[in-house]
Amino acid sequence: MEVNSYRPVDHCFDEMMRTRTAPRAAYQKVREWLAAADPASLDLRRREAEILFMRIGVTFAVYGEGGDPERIIPFDIIPRVINGREWDLIARGLEQRVRALNQFLVDVYSKCEILHAGVIDTDLVLRNPAFLPEMNGFTPAGGVFTHVAGIDMVRVGEDEFYVLEDNARTPSGVSYMLEDREIMMRLFPDLMAAHKVAPVEHYPTELLTTLKSVAPSSGGADPTVVVLTPGMYNSAYYEHTYLADRMGVELVEGQDLFVDENRVYMRTTRGPQQVDVIYRRIDDDFLDPLTFNPNSTLGVAGLIGAVRAGHVTLANAPGAGVCDDKSVYIHVPEMIEFYLGEKPILKNVPTYRCGREADRAYVLDHLDELVVKEVRGSGGYGMLVGPHATKAEQAAFAERIKADPDEYIAQPTLALSTSPTFVDQGIAPRHIDLRPFVLMGAKGVSIVPGGLTRVALREGSLVVNSSQGGGTKDTWVLLEEPC
Amino acid sequence: MDISIHHTTRYSYATPATHTVQHLRLTARDNAGQRIARWRVIGNGRDDLPVHTDAFGNIVRTLTMSDPHHELVVEVVGEVRTEDHAGILKGVDETMPAAMFSRTTALTAADNAIRDLATPIAPAVTKDAVDAAHQLMNRVRDAVAYVTGETDSDTTAAAALAAGAGVCQDHAHVMITAARLLGFPARYVSGYLAGEEVGEIYEASHAWAELFIDGLGWVGFDAANRVCPNERYVRIGCGLDYRGAAPIIGIRRGAGAESLTVEVAAMPMGEQNQSQDRRDLSERPNSS
The missing domain is CATH 3.40.50.11290 (Rossmann fold)
Incomplete structure (x- = not known):
């Protein structure tokens, strides 16, 4: 799939496309670059990136799986772009x-x-x-x-x-x-130079x-x-x-x-x-x-x-x-x-506590539309994504909730934004999240612009955790919109 | 009552230990029922060990030995004037909301037997909380005979109740666990118990429970002896369980077999201090 035939997923905010055919300003040049590059050379760069990660030794151990305990997290060569105002x-x-x-x-x-x-x-x-x-x-x-x-x-x-x-x-x-930034600077110096x-x-x-x-x-x-x-x-x-x-x-x-x-x-x-x-x-x-x-x-x-x-x-x-x-x-x-004494700027996802009877009843009735998580789980382990689960998986999870309700919370399934991602089929929308790192010292807070963008590489998947097969992208915060 | 305390703990190693770190929760503080006249904690001859206050308000001294050593001696020498306040603790700067002491810990996890012990008292709790707490104290003591050597410092409340035997630490753990089930915040207290008459020595490093009762605050219950702490009790520290209040907790590197002797003398003083008894005891708190 070429970038010209890239189409956002219905009902999902797409980071690159303002409409089905018009790009957002921040992605203007990235899109032009993708349109100009031939898929074979992009694939070559992707493999180059993999080799670099392996050579540097950036690996990640995945718990609870057989096979190679040290593997690299897949890296996507298409950056995620955030404009200055955002x-x-x-x-x-x-x-x-x-x-x-x-x-x-x-x-x-x-x-x-x-x-x-x-x-x-x-x-x-x-x-x-x-x-x-x-x-x-x-x-x-x-x-x-x-x-x-x-x-x-x-x-x-x-x-x-x-x-x-x-x-x-x-x-x-x-x-x-x-490391994602270092790799991007090595592989695509021209593209980086075209952006602030x-x-x-x-x-x-x-x-x-x-x-x-x-x-x-x-x-x-x-x-x-x-x-x-x-x-x-x-x-x-x-x-x-x-x-x-x-x-x-x-x-x-x-x-x-x-x-x-x-x-x-x-x-x-x-x-x-x-x-x-x-x-x-x-x-x-x-x-x-x-x-x-x-x-x-x-x-x-x-x-x-x-x-x-x-x-x-x-x-x-x-x-x-x-x-x-x-x-x-x-x-x-x-x-x-x-x-x-302020109003929250970032939103919280409405959350149901299964330990509360009314919440639990609602959750058990709506398992097909909710995400259920263990209160103390992390890494994307032990969670149920209702819309993507089979009836049998939902039923099994219902039993776990009933057995230990205090251990579970549930949230509506959010339509995570998508970003163009280079996958086997070409350039396609994939769901992403963002983990910025906030530092707090005695003199206040500092945040390096951007953070780690994680991408769910499987089509339609909403689970971005690297332990669940997610990848990463370089995250660009633009000091100026490209013109 | 004026109480004199002399408590010596001596660790001897067959081959030298190379590094030891110990936290000593052995320092009594003033409260409405006890005035500290004199108190020294001596670790290997030093009485100026570095000190900090832990989360439960206990004074903690840290003894570190970085050179090879065959022996470690920890000594407590104190004189305290006490008054009977019917077990009610006053004059302590509480550092935590009582509700925190409703948490369970590994040593105080309830099982069905502890639930069965607590449940019959539930109706009494709303009627007369103090009476309910006394009933619970007696039920705990009825269920757990005072027997030394059956349990150790890692024994859980559930295991002690199942064995039907234990020492004051076990009585305190069972009491705390059952009390929390009944809705009382409850905690573990370590201290000393003096003899009844002047000069009468108790070899008693002791432990009991405190329950938080609305309107009264923290009230002590010594299930091992079926009484609320009186003028014979010297309170040292508290925690969610034994681990939080452990008089001595430490870690060492190197060293082979360890032998331990503990001598405790807590006795009412007359005009003159009396000489001390010497006995070999386990390191555990003990009770009469």
Whole structure:
């Protein structure tokens, strides 16, 4: 299929086409480029990109599958383009949302004002498995819990952006955002030169600045930052090495660190060196066997004591997960109003809680049109996309909901926007989402323009997760519309 | 009552440990029922161990040993003046909404047997919560005999009830689990229990439960002894379960077999301090 015969999917917002035949201004030049390129050369470039990803070593482990555990995430050579006006709206919405999420965390681990005010149900927060009682009474340096937040968004209309999910624990994917850009610059320098694309390559510098800004005062003018990884068997290990390398800091595992006098030290060839900020990519439960999972060997014994004593900063702060829990998600608009006194800029998807009887009855009656998710699931595992499921799959899911209603939420199936994607049949519309990465330090919020665009490569599919066969695209925020 | 406490925990290793980190939740604080006259926590001879306050308001000292060591000694020396407040806890700066203590934990997960233990009391809860809590305390004690050596610090409430035997830690866990089922926020408390007469020594590192009762606040229930804490009790710390309030929790690297001796003497003081008894006990809280 050539670009001239590209047709948007009915009832879906298409990022490239304003009407069936007229392109949107931001995609003008991309479309011209696609029209001029012959499919064989595009295919050649796609294979080149694959080889580059393999050579660099950008791979991704997929859980629960046989076969090659290390494989590359498919990369689509057609960029996703966002114009400056759209990005301004998204960026303002993201900053507002992350500020509210962060304030919520500061609040529920100290004064609990939003609970006392009755805005959010006390039990929903304090009895939530993602709430860490061990962090109560603790406010991290600079009042920052969510140093790095990945906010999963989708678009359904010209100015209609929905947040599907907040990721405030250890969101991953930013290395793909950076590598996708590098590959695009290598493969299509002319196309890039024809556009004014906002740069993203300063992300590691911004991240390091953010991390240093929340160092304890004992860290002095040049605090020591490390990246803490669970190790090479983690699916995002490549990203851990990548970020440590780009920031110019040490990549460490738990066994490389130890606690002495409530301070954290790294073993080096020149003796112990005190660590001020730990960008940890280990889940809360494994951080410290003295406070959390006693069987964990990935963490550092005594770490939480050092954190509470104020001698080291963990990013993100432990316990941040309670703000991105899917049952708490429902209340983010209320958080924005409560803490900031503002109207939410980005929309929340209406969400049914299966634990509520009326909601559950509705969900069970409308399984064929809803998306059902596990409250604590992630990665696109354990979900039902009603419109795409067979009757048997729906019936099986109904039984799971009935057996454990509190564990499920449901949302209407959104018509995710589509973007032109180079697939086996040629150039065709495929559904996409966007995960921007929002950094928050002691001096405020910063967002590298764009983020990671994920694309559901299967025709009609709405599941973009890489673990479910999704791919990625380079995401361009245009500083100027092409003329 | 004036109570003197001397509590020594000694770890000996067959081959040296190379690295040890321990959190010591061994520091009593003032409340309406207890005034701390003197309190020292000494870890391997040091009484200036670094300190932080944990999520439950417990004072935590951290003992780290980075050089090879054959032995570790933790000592607590204290003098406390206590008053009987019928188990009602006052004068504590609560750091968390009581509702948080309705969470369950691995050690306090309910099973059918604990539900059966709690259910008959449910009607009494709305009528007279204090009476219901006392009934529950007695039901727990009836169901779990005081027997040492049957359980350890990892024993769950459900397992202790199934065994029908345990020590104060187990009574506290069963009480907490059942109380939460009945709608009471409940928590685990660690502390010391002194003898009744001047000079009478109890080798008692102790544990009990606190239930949050509307109108009264936190009230202690010592199911092991079927009483609410009185002037013989010294309160140290609390948590959702034993793990959150554990007097000593640690990790070590290297070292072969470990042997442990614990000596606890909590006794009412007369004019003069008395000499201390010495006994070998398990590291677990114990009760009379």
